[in-house]
Every structure is written in structure tokens, then in C-alpha cells.
Amino acid sequence: MLLRNTLIFLVVLFIAFFMWLMVGIKLDTVKVADYNVEGLYIKLNKKLIVKADHVILPQSKAKPSFTSVHDTFERIKYLLTFFESIVVKNITFNNNTMSIRFKDDFLGLSSKDYEIIGTARREGKMLKATIPLLFLKKHNVTMSGKLTYDLHEKILSTEGFFRLHDALGRFHASKDGNSIDFGLESDSFSDLESIIDMFDLEENVRSWVVDKVKADQYKLRSLTGKGTLKNGTFKMDFDALNGEVLFTDTQIHFKEELPPVLAPSFILTYRNGGLYFDLKDPTYEGISLDGSKVSILNLLNADTHLKLKIKSDHRFEDTMQNLLKAYDIVLPLDQQSGKVKVLFMADLALKNSYQDFFVNVDFSKSDVLLGKTKFPITKGNVQYNKGLITLKNIYLKDTFYEGKLDGKLDVKKKKADFLFDAKRITLGDEKETFFILNNETVPFTLNYENNIQIKIPKLSMKFTNDTNETSIQLNDLNKVKPYLPDPGPIDNGGKVTIKTNDFNTYTFKGILKRESCFLYEKNDQCKTRVPFEGVLKEKELDFYAFDKRFYYNKANARIKLSNLNFDLKKFLTVEAKKEKSEKTKKKEKTTEEKSLIILGENSQLRYGDHSLVTDSYDVEVKPNGDIKAIGSSSGDIIKFSKKNNIFSIQALRIQDKALHPLIDFKGLQHGRYTLKFSGDPEETMKGEIIVEGGVMKDFKAYNNTLAFINTIPALASLQNPGYSDKGFTIEKGVAEYRMIKQEKIIFDSIYIKGTSATIAGTGEIDLEKKTIDLNLAIQSARELGKLVGSLPLVGYILMGEDKSMTFGLQITGTLDDPQVKTSAGGDILSLPLKILKRALESPEHIINK
Template identity: 25%
Template sequence: MKLDKKLILNIENIEYKSEKTIANSSIEDIKKNLDILPFVLKWFQSIDIEKLSINDNIVKIVLNKDILSVENKFFLLDSKIDVLSKEVFLDINNLYLKDYNILFKGKAKIDYFNEELKYFGDIYYQDLIVSGNIDITKDRVNFFIKSEFFKNLHFLKKYLHLPEVANSWMYDNVTGDFKLNWFYGEFDLNKNEIIEKSLQGDAIIENAKIRFENSLEEINTSKVNVNFKNSTLHFDLVDAIYKEKELKNSFVTIKDIANENSGLVLVNIEAKTSLDKDILGILEAYGIVVPVLQKNGETQAKLLLSFPYAEDKPMSYNGVFIAEKSNISISGFDFETNGAKVILENDLLYINDASFIYQDMVDAKANLKLDLNSLKIEGTSQINKILVKDSKNSKILNITNVNSDIFMDFSKNVNIELKDLKTTIKYDKFLTINVNDISKIYNYSDILKQNSINSGNISLKIVNKDNIDFNGFFSGFILPIKKDNKEINSLDFYGNINKESVQISSSDNSIKLNFKDNIDLFLDGYDIYYDENISKNSKLEFDTNIDLKNSKLFFDNQEYKIKSANFNIKKDVITFNASLFDLDLPIKKDNQDLKELDILGKYKNDILDINSKKDDIFLRVRDNQTTIKLDGYDIFYDTKYNDIHEKIGNLGIIGTKSNIVINNKNKILADFYELNINKDRKFFYLEFEDSKISFTNQNNNIDIYAAKINEKFINTFANSNILDGGKIDFFANGTTKSIKGKLIVEDSSLKNVTILNNIMFLVESSPAFINPLLAIPAVFGLNKLGIYKIKEGVVEFEYDNDKNLIDIKNLHTVGNGMDFEGKGVLDLNKKEVDATLNLVFLKTYSSVFEYIPIVNYILLGDEKRVETQIQLTGSLSDPVLTTNLFKDGFSAPLNIFKRVFTTPSNMIDNFNKFNQKD
């Protein structure tokens, strides 16, 4: 059919039922309408269909000159139209796709020759306004768009079917003001779906907020640069701030965004900030527990987290952390670091060149490997310093420049093992250092070396640098103390080091040591061995206070039992007091042993002073001089200790009301005495009542003086009643090899002297028939056996020290009726005597017959006496007496008879001699 003019079609209402497949979408419907548009434009000049019902699709069409308006249930078109031979140009005022809720305003070109539609204009969707180009062919729609700012990408949910993880990042995790810089994509018209691989573009999100994980706070950024290409969505964070921390160069990348099997989310976090709870919280949100907390300072951190869509694929994480000088806490254990490089490779954390500084105690470097699953570390360490000091800054432990393998366990608390040092370091609220083998740190501890402590263990609980508890066991040392007669070479102990003091105690509290402003030492039940050489060489740095209880002090081979004592030792003075018991001293009071004594003392300027609390005993030691003062105490001296002064140096003793007992037998009574002994001089002076005694030995010259020695002194010393009344004087001098002396006795009676008794007995028992004159002395009192009265007596002697002999040069006594004259030798080595004595009788009669010369001469002769001789030989204790008594007894009467006849002649001779003198 051929028409010269085009048709004009006006329809008010037509209903049409079609069994053919009709369009299901606006795009499909537009495509079909575009297919018939050339035919309509060819045959119709104008069309006005108010209502065309095709099944349930009501269509309204208006075509009038250059106006084309179409509306059905899928779309609404309001456009100007310009038709050329093979092309149709549309100036679209509105193209609204009802099923997509999309509005187009722009220009379109339909090329029927190439079966292609191109659109240039704006697209409106909800609050989204984009401008772009759309190219529609028979099978495909290509689009390139850009937009103004919009709120979110939720509009894509309907058209993009993505896995849950991708949906979260597309629609929920990122919010802000979106703007597409450009976006390109393709739509498969045959499959009626977007070709995902074709999608690509750039966008920005201003004032963006990003949430890495639902449990974390949002990250604020000035903007996010978004790129999509090859199924990879990339968010590049610009000026990102997380809890006031700047995250530089951080990004999120989603690879294979639509693939549930190979989809992967990459989160890259870069920051220069403290590795504090906020940053660690990001890691913990993904199940990464790093037991490290940075309290100050900064760390250059770079962390890449990889999360697969598929739940059966493991998450991975890698990072590098470069820490600067800061304070670090590992599971609550605080320390300082000068820097470290930390590399994170999934479950392994490599810590390289890490500096560890704990207060002023630990300084070390380490290379470590941390298993984040087990929270265990192994590696090597270079210990620059482990230093433990007391309150006076004395170094208790000082480990320097030591390398050791190291093992750490942070699963429950901090547990560090230094294998080469047999040392563990634990932290559970407090830092604990356990040294399991003291020998490993022996060379690093002055206090261990000074005390020869080379075995044992010690545990230090460091609450802080000013509060350290410790306990342990030491052995292998030597102390000058014993307990229960056993050497103390091991010790269980505990103690504390704080800001003010150091306290150490044995486990049974029998030893307590406290270092504060001074040193306090307490010992209970110990034997203490004092070494004077050690004391002299010791340097006292602190005042020291020593308390002793139930202890023994061994000094100079003497044992002193101490009930309690206190020693206060300062740099220039030592003061002390003590209660001593069970004493074994050579002194007594009131004949009672001195078993207990309370003393006070002081040592200053090399002078030791000791006083009894009652002030009745005083001891001073100065240089090499020992001075003792006693009041009311008796000294018991054993002569086997004659060399005592050689042991103690110069000795001085002053006694008041103090006696001296020699060999526990012979007592020297004294109201006062003074003794001085040194290597050059020995001096002794004594007073008792009126008696005075002095002895001097100087430069080997000896001088002895004793005056008015009374019977009480002699009898007490002799331990026998041998003297009654009178006085004795004694003088001697000489050298240590030879001494000459004289003994003078006046108005005394000798009693109970064995030798004298034997002589007296011999005389008294002589028979009167031998010599009647020998019986005369009985008339004058000589018959009192054992008592010999001496009016005066002299003994002159010489002592030879080399031979230990006493040579009696002259012995002369004048007694009541009998005198002694003689000489002899006493051998003190052999304890023997060899003496000759002349016993002179009738001396008493001469005074009676003095005025009867004839009788005096007849009875007594020219010598005016009768005498006999006695030899003493043998043992001093029981000498043998040999006498001429019988011979002299027979000759005496004959001599008297002879003098009867010679008396007249003698008288005449005497008278002539008298006249010649005149």
C-alpha cells in the first residue's frame, strides 16, 4: 500500500488481549518500543492514544510533530523528537523508569542503521543526581556516569547481589557524602544483568566515617578516595583520625567483591602513635591479641589485615612496628625501651633489636619470636645491666655484658627465663626475679663474693624500685659464727629492700639484719668467733647496732657466754652493754665464783674501756697496754700462765680490797696493789694494813722491798699458822741471773715449821744424863714444842737463776734460850737442802750469871755459850737431820770441870791485861 500522506491516529480507548510474551521491565519494554519506533514514525503523522490496554499494561501515546510522549506501566517519556533518515534525535525532558525509579533528562540519539542508542544527560535516582553517557546496543548497555554528592550506595543493593562481607563495606561500614568522579559499567540485555567485571570508577566520600568492625568506634576522615576496578573496591583514607589518633596511608581494599569463594577484604592501617589500648583494640576486634601496651612515646606502625569471605579460609595479618623511646607494658609488666623493630607475620611476632629498660635495674637488648597463639617467646638477649641496689646504693647484684638465650611465657602472666643465668623473671602484679643457681651470678655480686656465697638460690619480688621482697637459700660461705657447735655455711632467709632500709632475716628469725641509716644485727643462740685481724682490716661505712641473745663470744681463746648484749658501732666510737653468764674468770668475790656479770663498755681512739655496771670491775685496753681495776674481787693466778703478758702485751692491774691467790693455794692479802708488766719493766706494789711490798724488774735489774710484813699476811700466804706476832722485812736486789738479799725478823714466833719442829724435838728429847745443862732450856720455855720465839733474826742469801739455787750465806737468829747460826744451799730444781746449822744454848743464862763472872766462866766458858751443830740434807719436804748433840753432851761436863781448875789462873791473866791497858 502506498500513501501520499502519513496517517493520523486518534484513539480514546482500546483493550487488547495478547498471548505473546510481553516485557517484564522498563528496559525491555523500551527496547521493544525502540524497535517499532521507525515504523511508527514512517506511517504516522500524529498519534493520540488516550488509553491502550494490552493485557494489564495501559499505554498512553502522543506523537505530534516534534513531540513524543509515551507512558505505560514501565516508563514515562516526555521528549522532543527529530527524525532523520536513519537516525532519531530525542531531546528528553523526562524519561522515568518506573520499575527502577530512575529519571533521565538529556539527549538521545537512535541509530537504526547500527541499531544503537546513545544518551547524554542527567540521571536522577532518589537523592542521587548523575550525569553521564549511555550507549545501548542490541545486546548491551554501556554507561559512563558521574555524580554530585549523595548520601550512600544503598540504591545499588537492589541491583548488585554481593556476599555479606562486601555488602557491609559497600553499604554499612562507610558513611559520608559520596560523589562519583566517574563510573563505567555494562549491562547485558539478554541476561538482564550488570556485567560486574566491566564496572570501574573513582569516587570520593567527604566527611567520611569508616567502621572497620562493628565493635570498634568509627574512623573520621576528611575524605576517602574510592576506586573500583577489576572487581576490586579500594578505599583510600585521607587524614583519618581514630580516637584522636592520626592514621596515615591507611586503606581498605575488597578484592573479587562479588565472589563468595575468592572474595577478600584487606585492611591496611598505618599510624605514628602510641601502641595503646585504642590501637590494640583494633587488633583485638579481629581476634589478634598482642600483649604489648605502649604507655607513651610513638610507634611507626603498618598493619595489613586480610579477611577472606569464606569462613573456611584463615585470616592473615602482617605488619611492621618501629617503636621509639617509650614506656612499655607487657601483660602488666612495665619497662622502658629505647627502640625496637617488630614484625608481625600472622601468628608470629618478631621483635628485633628490642631495648628493655626496667627502672634503674634492667637494661638489655633482645631478638625475640612471639607465638601469638601460645603467647610464648624464645630468642636471645644481650644483658647490658641487671642491677639491684640497697637503700645506700650498694650493689647487691650487678650483671653486665652477658649474652643469654631467653624464653618468655605471657599466657597467664609474664614469665621470662634467662637460660644461661639459670634465672627466671615473672610478673603477676609484681616483678619476681628467681635466680635458681647462685653460682651463675656469683661473679656479678660483690656481696656474694665478699661472703663467699657461691651456692644456693634467691627470689626477688619487686613491688617497685623502692619495695623489694626476697627469700632464698645460700650455702658455701664461711661465717665466724656457729650454732649448736656446727659451722654456719648455709642459710634459709627472707627480707625486704625498701626506700628507707634493707631487712634480712633467717627463716627461724635467729638472725636479723637491718640496713637503714645504720646497720642493725640481731643474733639469737649463736657462737661468735671474733678475729681481731679481720676487725682491724674492716672498713666501717655505716653505724652498726648489734644485739646478741643466748650467744657465745670466742675471743682470744676465751669463751664468753652472753645472755644479752648490745653493741653500738659508729665510725669513731663503739659502745656496748652485755649480760654475761656462766663465766670462767680467775676472780671471785666473797669467795664466790663470778658466774654472771653485767658490763658497759666503749671503744674509741683505739681505747677499749669496760666497766661492770656496779663499777667494781674496770678494764682498759690501749695500744698494747691492758689495764684492769678490781674493787672487792680476789684474783686467782696460776703460775703456769707466767707468760700471759706475752700474749696480751703490757699489763696493768690495780686492786682495791682485792687479794691474789696463787695456784689456788697461797693467798696474798692486799688492801691495795698495783701491777705493771711490759717487756722492759715489771713492777708490783702492795699494801696490806702496815705492810708494804714492792718489786721492780727493769732492764734485767731487780729490786725487792718488803717492810713490816705481819703475821696475818705471812700465815695467809703460807696457808698455815707459822708466824705469831712481830714483823718481817725483806730486801733484795740484783739481776735476773743473780739476786742478793736479806730477811729480817723481829719479835716473832715461828710455829708449825716442820724442820724447826724436828730440831726442837731433837733438843727437847735429849736425855739429861748426857748433859744436864741441855735440860735447862726447858725451864725457860723451850719445852713448848713447835714454837720458836725470835727476838731478832737475819737471813742473808744469794739466788742463782741459771742454777735455780738459793745460797744462804748467813742465817742468824736470836731466840728464847736457843739461837741459830748457819748457812746452806737450797736446790729448787731438785727441791733439796744442804745446810749446816749451829744451835746455841745458855745464851739466856749469860744474862743471869753476867754479874757472877766466876760462875759464868765455869759454866759457859770463853764463848759464853753452849752449842751443837746440825746438818740438814735431802728433800725440802722431809730433810735428814744429822747432829753432834751426843758428842757435845758428853764433852760439856768435862769442860766445866776443867774450867773449875783453870779459872783462878785465867782471872789473874785477865786482871794483868786490864792493868796494862790502863
């Protein structure tokens, strides 16, 4: 009975509740546990109608997750099945408010975070929704689209449009089981910064995407990805995440202190955890950087790196150098002409201090300055890596040199070691080449810590260049000498330092070491150590030596000597070799050569065995080797000349100090002498010496003759007053001689008239054997009657018409110790007739030549 009554009560209650629902139930307040509803109205037509003014929901401890997606769509399924309309004006939960409107498949949701307006309906097993508005208020994102959900297979797919700030785009997504795929794309927009700020990026990464890269327009070409649901959490598959953004009218600021790189557009691609900048037609200060790329790698870990790859096909000048200098990379090269292919690669850590750089420069034909030194390059490669600059296969070709250069340069130490494989090195001008090196390797070092300094050990050369002066030091001229076609004054080495401030005027100073020379002091000491200095200009050379006692001016072709002696023959020999060398190199002379003028003061002028001891002299050496010279010694004039092979000297009434060096004989003293001497030194030269006064003494033949006379009583009277140790007093005399090939002197005639006797004779001196052979006739000026009584014998004496006597002497043997003996009368008669006549005739009737 109780069970029946209970069932009847429940049926009646259900019927009553159902009838109330049919009529509609309205409650002001309903409170169940933590749920609170105000202004509730429920009615049942075919489906339920629910209205409420305010609903308070308890705070949920569960976190939103993708596991509730299916539950949500299950609730929507039942919502569509059992409810006709739902209107909840205000729902309060978790510090948020929300309103719900649902009627005739229309669904509207609104909260402080989002707003959704759309329709939802069920078609069989498919739940379909059209969402004209989904507005995420916090991020200013507006979306619209369609959604389908397979209630049986539980497969979700959606697509539609979105607006994010000023970006309009399209999206699609799908969920199948635990796998989710999605994709996005957009039209052009301009506000990238607001979108990027929605993501939590490292500041260095953000600055490269937003601050350092500026564009007028952006376009999301695609963003696709997928992930999986695991334990209620969506896990992104970053390996599958890919995106492309088109940047238009861009500026890329690599460094704050540098101008930006400009590009009409580039594509920013995300893949494999990295961002890749694919630049289209980039330029830097008007220079094309076509092929350049930028990338940011390892965004998902702590080893995030910025990779720069900058390419250029342009002249390597200040613009490109400043770009490298911004990264503390200094390549001390300045390209003056031509183009190079430059590759600059930088690896910069964005989350730590690591950085690494690489530069590759491929040269084609161009002119490059290293400091102030010009290198004409035909091709080659220069690389920078980890502080080292490597020069590889740098082919150089210039008027003066050609070859291949290799080496390494330490940027930190500012030092380098190079090896030049020289095909040729030549120095000179159109008229003359003075340095030639062929097919040799030349190592050299470079130091530019304080200034540019180049050392070439092979040539003992040091080249220094600073802001004010360039200096070249040659410390051992012997190392340079093998490469000089004309070593010139370099005999046995030396050194020189050359300096210039403007490469127009050069000063030089050094020392020459010589084994032979044409400069000597008055004691005949050859100057083998020659200190010199001078100035060289474009068409002018001033050369000084021996504290400026020697001066040579090239423009005027003039040498000045002061208190320094000059060997003209040796000098001309050097010049002749130079002339011969020049003739073999060029068939024609482009300009007329000047005569060389040599001016001397207190200087001896030597030519072979002949010396001009003068107060001053003036010599003209013509281009063909002919010579005209005139000297003055205490008013005495000496003339010297050479024409072709004919050599001649004329000295008019000169004193003995000028005569002695001319004839290399000091036996004639205190007189006046006229010398005439001419001929071919290599064949025969004829000479004549005219003597006026003076004495003859102080030579071996004279001394030995005097000693011999002292042993013969009959001749002893000759000593006083004329023939003695005080010398043979001469009134006048003349000697005629010939020199044969500078080997032998033949005296064709000797005549000397003294106060006590007259000497006449002939003979010869062999210069090679150093022997003498003279036959002399000596005529006494005394009366015969006073002399005959004292003679022990008269076999070697002839009597003259004036009662003078003549005896003969023969001088033979070596020049160092000549032997003297008397000649028989018959031998005297064998002298040539004119010599004999001079001896036998009276002094008053001496005939002239």
C-alpha cells in the first residue's frame, strides 16, 4: 500500500511538474549548494525554454584542456536536442562575467575576454556551426568561419577568416583523435609589432624581427603546423611548424652605426626552429648585395644564433670596409679600380657573447692599395677567419713586376708573412732598366702595428711607410748587385737609405764599398769607402760624396770636385761599359745626350800614368767618349784631349810640380817645361819635352852616372860646376821619344845643354821588364890643352873643333840599379848623325829641330 501510494505521489508530482513546465515556472531565487540563480524562468513547449537574469557559478578547480573539447560538443549536442531557447543575461564565475543567448539554432556568447555569435545545428551525426563573429578582446582578434564535428567519429574541422590588429587572413584547422593540424595566411598588413608582442620571444630575437627589420607592408603567406594531445595538453610538433612572411619595402639595420640594407622585399621563413630571411635585390649604400641571406637558428634552445651571409660584387672600398669595421674586422685593403666578389659571414649568439666571422674576397683585374702601396691584381683570393687574413694565389701584373703572392696576416698582431713567386721584377723607366729579377721566390714580412714596415731578407731591404714619410733601406748592396744590369759604383757592397714625403722628391744617404775606384786622395789612396748622399727628383739628381767634396748634377751633366782627385780613365772605362750595355738594349736614342762637364779645384786629374796637378781644371767628356780638358797650375796651362783613339797633352812652359805627374818622372827640377805628347796609347804615342833651365838630379841613372864619373879622374872635372850631387844645371834641352803600346819608351833624341857639358843620346826603357839601355855623348865645355895633361888614356875621348872633348857613356841594366860604363870612340860615332852633331859642334851652333 505504501509502495503504491509512493508511486502515485511521484506520478502526480511528475505530472504536476510537467504541467508547471508546460505553463512555465518562474522563480525569483534558486540556490543549490554553491550555485545561485536569480530570475529563473523555465517552460516546456516542444523543447525547453530557459531564462535567467543572473547566475553565480562556483570557482572551478579544473584547468581548461583539450580533453574537454569532446565534452563541450556533447553538451552542444544535447543543447540542440533538448532546448528551444536559452537566455542568461549575466553569469558570474572566476572573476569573469558572461551572457548566453540561444534560440532557433542561434548562439551568442559574450564575456570580458571574448564574444561569439553564430548558428549551430545538428544534421544526422554531424554537428555544424557557422560563426560570423568570434572576438578575442584581449588580443584584438576577430574571427569568422565554419565548423563541423562528427559526433560519431569525433573529428573536428574548421575554417574561416580572422582579423588581428590590421591583418586580415584565413585559417583552417582539424582534429582527428589526438592529432591536430592547422594553417594560416593573411593579406598585406603594416602593424607587425603588435602581433609579435603577443608572443613571448627573447628580446634579441624580437629585435631582429621587429626593430632591426622594418617594412612598409607584411603578408603572412603561410603558417602551418600540427601537434598532439597528450594528458590533456597540446604538444606542438615544431619540426612540422612552417611559416612564410613576405616583407615589402624593407630596411634591415645590421648595426646601429651603419646605414640599413634596403630590399624591395624578402621572405621570412620559419622552419626547423629557425628564421630565414630570403632577400630580394638587397642593396647597401647603392651596392648590390644580391644573394645575401640572414637567418636565426635554434630559436627553441639556449644556443640561438644569428647568421649573416652578405654577398657583393663591387669595388672593395670605404663603403664595404665600414660594414666590416662595424664588426671590428679591418682588412687593410683599398680597391681603386675593378670589382671583387665579397662574401661576409657572421655567426652571432643572441643569448651569450659568442661571435665568429669569415670574409672571402675573390679579386678579378683591379688595383688595390695596401696602405700606400699599390698592387695591380689580375686575380686572387683573400680570406679572413679567426683574426687571420690569408692571401691565396694573388696574381700581380704591372709594368715593373709580375708574379703570384701568397701569405698570412695576423690582424691582432698586425704582422704578416708573404711569399712572392716572382716571374719578373724590373725597375727603371723607358730609357733604362736598373733592376731585373726573374723566376725567383722572394719571401718578405709586413708589420703595420705603428706604421707600414716591409722587410725583404733576400735583398736585405726594409721598407717603412708612415703618415709623413716613406723610407727604403738597403743594408747590403751586394744582395741587390746580382740583379743590377749596371751595378754602377757598387763594387763590394755598401748600404743606402732612401726617403720621400711625396714620392716626387727622394733624399738618399749611404756608404759604398769599392775594390777599385776613380776617386782618391792626394796621397794616392783610393777611396774604397765612399760616404754619399743626395736628392732625386723627377728629372733631376744631385749626388754628393765625401762631405760634398764630390758633387754630380744629372740635369746639367756636371761633376764638381774639391780637394779630391779623379781618375778620368777609370771613370771613362765604367762609362764605356755602361754605354755598351745601353746600346745592346736599345737601337736608337730617343734624346740627344749631353756632354759631361767635370770641374775640379785643388784636385788632381789622372789619366792612366799621367796626372794633371792643377789648381783647377775643366773637362768636357762628349757622348762619343772624346775629351777636352784644360787645367791651370799657378798660372801654367795644361791642355789634354782625346779624339777617338788619339790621346794628346800640351803643357806650355809649366813648372816642375805640374810636369812630374804628367810624365811620372821627378828628375827635372826648377825649370820651365813644354810637353807635347800625342798618339794612340794602345799603339804608338810620340812626345817631346822642351826644357828651359833648372837642374837634373835625384834619379837612379843620374846618381849612378855621378858615382861612375867620380871613379874616372879624366871626367872628375865635370862635377864642378855642372855635374854634381847638387844636380846637373841645365840651360836648355829637348827630348823626343815614342811610347810603344805603353810597354816601351824609345828616346829618338836626347839633347841637354848644361853649364859644364852638353848631353846627347838615344836609347830605350822597357816598362814591362823595367830595364834601361841608353847611349849618351857628353861634350865638355873646357879647353883641350888644360885637360889632356891629366888624362891617363884617351881611347874613349873625341876632340871637337872648339877644343872641347866628347866622351861616351852607356847606361844599361834595371831601372832600380842601372849600370854605367864608358863607350869607345867608335861607339860614339855610331850615334845618329844629328845627335852626334849636337855633341861635337860648339854650343853656339846648336841647331834647332
